[in-house]
Amino acid sequence: MSAEQSPVSPRPSGTAGVEQLPQLGRFRLLKKLGEGAQATVWLAHDPRLDREVALKVLRPGTDPGSVDEWLHEARAVSRLTHPFIVPIFEADTQGGQSYMVFEYVPGGTLVDLMRRQGKLDARAAVELCMDVLDGLHAAHQAGVVHRDLKPSNILIDAKGRARVMDFGIAGRVAVSSGGGTVSPALRSERVVGTPGYLSPEAAAGMAPSPQMDVFAASILLVEMLSGRRLNYDPDPWRAVQRVQGEQFIVPGDLGADVDDALRAIIQRGLARDPEQRWLDAHLMHDALAEWLNPTEDAPAAGEASGEGAALEFLLRRMRHQGDFPAMSNAVSRIQRLTLSEKESLSSLSNEILKDVALTQKLLRLVNTVQYSQAGAGGITTISRAVALVGFAGIRNLALSLILLERMENKAHAQQLREEFLRSLMAASLARELSAGERDSEEAFLCAMFHNLGRSLTEFYFPEEARQIRRITRPERGPLLVKDAPAPVPEWIASARILGMSYDQLGIGVARQWGLPESLQLSMRRPEGEPPLRQISNPDERQRWLAHAANDVADVILRTEPAQAHSRVNAMAQRYARCLGVSAEAFGKAADQARLRLAQMTAVMDLALPQNSPALRLLAPLTPTPDDSLSALQLQATQVLESTEHLSHQQQIRERAVETLAAGIQDVSNAMVENFKLNEVLRMILESIYRALGFRRVVFCLRDPKLDQLTGRFGLGQDVESVVTCFKIALQPSPGKQADLFEAVCQRGVDTLIADAKASKIADRLPPWYCGPVAANSFLLLPLALRGKTFALIYADKAKAGGLDLGEKELSLLRTLRNQAVMAFKQTA
Incomplete structure (x- = not known):
């Protein structure tokens, strides 16, 4: 229980005065347990209570001000009582020697355990990390931050539990100023802690906060799972600089028992911005607990969908919103009816008729020019609409409108309308690019739900959605400005903020709603660049089609109309080959999808303010007058050669x-x-x-x-x-x-x-x-x-x-x- 806790050879005689003392006050020193830069730790006997204790003795010659601060913090920590904290019994000075008295816990440190076993399996590592977080939460509740959490400060007792010790440099919890930043008066003038386990704000000398310990606990968990240091450098100062300037990423080779859900929990704990981490140790502890022991109605962690503790945590929050269960039930029922071979046309009609607003908007939609081939202009009943447009077509319209209806009552309706129209634009484009009538309706649904996780986050977690947008699309500024943040991929940003990626959230909800496996597959973000050859597998093509359609919708939404044509044309060049369509056909499909979206927007009475970026989705995709370069974009050269050459x-x-x-x-x-x-x-x-x-x-x-x-x-x-x-x-x-x-x-x-x-x-x-x-x-x-x-x-x-x-x-x-x-x- 020293500042370092690694056993070292005794110092030469005379370099540490306490080594010559057989006794300190009433304590009889038995043997040295460890030695660090500030202090030496002894196994000692306390005759007053007839028990063995650990005695940590500060080195002679330490600055008196530091001694007073050390003893003050020791007395504050001595009030902590928790099963996963090694308690301090007392702190005092005798004969010029300042010391603290700890409970003696037989057994080694986490360092010793990892030296014997190497990396730990996921369950064992998570259980130990939960013990640590439990202890830290108790300390934080008492206003104490550890500030030097590392493997040598974690004891493993006889029962295999982790117990946090050595709060010797602990600090009081910082109080932030009104703007969310720590006032200069609260900044520390020196870096406190061990390089390699410091958080970015600790490395910058900021005042202590619980998020510092959450970061260190996440570093510890990575180290237990990987068997190696995440931030190690022979030069300690380089390790400090690295944590200040780099976003640490959970390594990819942690073993088969570390699934996406656990990685997401850890990644959130490693966020550089304290506000994007778990807000306290208790929340991270709960997320790990649910990953370790999923609730009975949740799938086991590690399934391909990425469901786990983070998903269940988000679902619980959504269930508290009255409209989410209602929306979930409506989506599930409509999907079940359209997939069932036993259900009739009247069953789907009756389900839709339960919602008057849904019925009216759906009838207005099927009477637009878009459905002229089905008898547009004369459809007055849902039964007739289902018979003419088909189960799949009505299902898609109904699901679109259900999402919109639930959205309309939200205070942040403008942002939600933009997200809804973006999804609808992607769905319309995917339908235009599909070969057959049956495929086109499936393509519509796959593209509309491809970014379901993003849409749900906008609906139910607007603050988190704003944070994700802030780091994926940082404010524009002059090029190459030194302090300008680099954009972060959306899947990393969402995992960092939510504890799981948008994909994982969307797929988890889709599974709960009973949406088909083919649709769930299409919601997975493809890796890497589009294939160079046409995709033959129908499910894989559907996935790339949904991804391409959503990419194009994103580009249009974020691009000024004057540049949209060339940007969409570039996207067409990127995706056309793997989807088996020409770039020209891709561009025409995008413009046709825009026309249909404009019709649907008018029918659904979606009012957009003049400054809404969603208006870009409705603007014509036409080239600018000087755009004569569309045929010159980079493509493979087609050369006819003789066989000999x-x-x-x-x-x-x-x-x-x-x-x-x-x-x-x-x-x-x-x-x-x-x-x-x-x-x-x-x-x-x-x-x-x-x-x-x-x-x-x-x-x-x-x-x-x-x-x-x-x-x-x-x-x-x-x-x-x-x-x-x-x-x-x-x-x-x-x-x-x-x-x-x-x-x-x-x-x-x-x-x-x-x-x-x-x-x-x-x-x-x-x-x-x-x-x-x-x-x-x-x-x-x-x-x-x-x-x-x-x-x-x-x-x-x-x-x-x-x-x-x-x-x-x-x-x-x-x-x-x-x-x-x-x-x-x-x-x-």
Whole structure:
């Protein structure tokens, strides 16, 4: 029970005065248990009560002010009584020696346990962490924060329980100022605690708070599950700097018994922002308890849906809202009726007729032009609507309206309408892109529920939803501002705030509602880039279709109408191949979905204020007057070759792919270390230059004073004289058509020019390009942060048609470009 608790060799005689003492006050010293920087811990005998105790003796020569503070905190901690806290019996000074008396607990520390066993299984680790959290919560309730939680300060008693000890540097709970920040008067002037277990705010010297201990407990749990330190560095100061500047992520190799639900609980505890962590140790303890022992009506933790303690916790909160059970019952009944082979047309009609408002809106919808083929304009009964439109079509409309009706009574209705219309736009697009009538209705439902977790969070947890939006879409500011936060992927942000990802929440609720397995599968977020070939598996295609439709709806919702067409066109290029549709058909489907959404919005009487971003979903997706580049977006070059030439060409492609892949690996290795930005950028350019035999490769970067991209450096023929020619405006001049380079950078679209002499291209080339730079084919790869281009990679060849790029090369080129963006983010 020392500051370090690791047994060490005794100090030379005379270096610690207490080692020469057989007795301190009434306590007889028996043997040394451990030694730390501040104190030595002895096993001692207390003759007054005839018991063995642990005696922690502060080193002589310690500053008197520190001694007084130490004793004051010891007396405060001595009032803590809890089964998972090692109690302090007393604290005093005898003969110039200050000491604390603890209960003696036979057994080793958590350090000793992990040395013997290595990493612990999930159940054992969680049970020990729960003991620790229990003890911490009791301390926090008494106003005491530990501030030095680590494995050597956790004793494992004879019953296998974890007991927290050594509150020797404990501090009183901080009181925040009204704005949610700690006032300067409450800041500590020094960092208190052990590097590697400090929270970001502790590393910054902030006043003590319970969230500091929650962070340390989460670090401990990761260490128990992995068998290794999460934040270790031989230089302690680097560990302190790391926790201040980096978001720790739960390692991916914690074993099969660590499921997504447990990972989400831990990830929330590791949040850099204290407000995004578990608010206290008790909440994290409860989440772990429910993961460990799920309630009887909840599926076992570890199932593919990710349900567990966090899901049940959120469901309990939603059940307290009167409309959630009603909505759940309505969705479940309608879904059951439409899937049942025994139920009749009248059963579904009767279910809908129970809700007068639902009936009226549904009849208005089926009488729109959208359903003209089914007899629009003359449908006056639900029974007739079901007979003409079909079970699946009526089900989808009814489920959409149920979500809307429950939403309308909320105080934050405007945000909810935006989310509802975004989901409806995605659903309409998915239906337009589907091949057959039956598939189209399933596609509609899959896309509408694809982001159900996000929608439910907006409905029932608006504050948490705002926090997630804040870290996934940080406020825009000047490019490359040092303190600007980098956006966080939504699945990580939602897991951090809610304790589980949006996907997991949505799938868990969908399962409760009895929605089909195929729909639940479509709600899972696909990993990585879209496949390069058309997807043949119907369920997998449905999943990618739902994902693509929601991505497009998100882009339209967050993009100004003038730029929406080019952004959607770029999305079409990304998804068209795997879905088996042309990019042109994708764009037409998006515009048709918009038209239908506008009709539905009018029928449902959805009033949107003039400043609502949802109005973008209703705006026409038409190209701007100078948009003549849609056919030039980066695609694989289609080249007809003779059979004899194919083998040689294939070898060239394979060598190019190998060189690009090797370059990506080299850049990845460099970025793990303390890299220099210019060195990484030169590595990226060299990989592109060598792999594909370009004549020149040039890197351009934004000049903030001129708001234009200028050439900075490059490789290849006459590059020194060519680099200075590049001057690309990032903002269009009033009344002037953007040249080709300006248009590409303003839209952030990867572009390949196969023949620069083609009239449509030559007319758009800027004057500066027609001099020393001029090439007959070239490639443009813009680099963007928060939707704005800040840099450009240019590569050219002298011969028209010289850029023969396959899908693999294109994918690897994009990866190198993305590594360049990441390098800027890390250095910023």
